[in-house]
Amino acid sequence: MKKHEKRITKEALSNMILGYTCSESIILAISKYLKIKTKIIPKIATGFSAGIGRMGNVCGAISGGVMIIGLIYGRLNPNDTEKYEQCIGKVQKLIMEFKNRNGEIECEKLIGLKLSRSEDRERFKMERVKEKLCMKFVEDVISILMEVMGEEN
Template identity: 30%
Template sequence: MKSRIQDAVNMFESGFNCAQSVFVTYADIFGMDRQTALKLAGPMGAGVGRMREVCGTVSAMAMLSGLKMGNTDPADEEAKTRSYEMVRKMSDAFRERRGSIICRELLGMSSGMQREESAKPSARTAEYYASRPCSHLVAEAAGIVEEMILEMEE
């Protein structure tokens, strides 16, 4: 399969949030339509609802892991464990490469700041993109998806 990393970055730089950009780039591989994927991933952006908690790209990786190997039977402990192990593995790789999986830490926000005052997203301007590492974080997460989920044998 051709790499879609740049597609994810392009989505982000066209105005979609970080979670949408990673999740939607790959959701079709698992049979999910674009509109549903956009709606599902939307609230996960900016560290879940702009609260600056777990990075939206990390949430997107977890959701894609669920599409690939998530459990559908509550009694299937093996499937649950497999899914959780994959999420941990991807999160650990992201943390190792980027230093954290927490949005506010990745953005260099003061440690005392718990979340943005407003839920309203910042205007997407050239300055916005230049002042944040988010395009690189989208690329990192997309790369991890390709390395760890898409290269898995069925």
């Protein structure tokens, strides 16, 4: 999968330019690469935007990455503790590496805006925060996902 990182990243950034959010863009790009076709993508990712419902919590790019890890490594059976531990371990690696690269994992702290406020949403647009910061976070998450998932898929 690592060898396809540039193509997946380009697809995710194109999704953002079209108007999709960080979480939607990541899940769309990687699920397309993995040939996962379902009507729930990108819908399942929409509420994770701007730190979960514009509340400034965990970055939407991270949330999109967590959803991808769950799609690939998640369990179907509650007794499958091996799959559970594998999935949780990969999620932890994603979050720790993102924090190492960016210093924070919360949207509000990463971009310096409270997107729950209309005036900050306006600043987000006017100051091109998506282009200046969020696209980099999407690139980082995809890069980390490629490392975490390795050549397994």
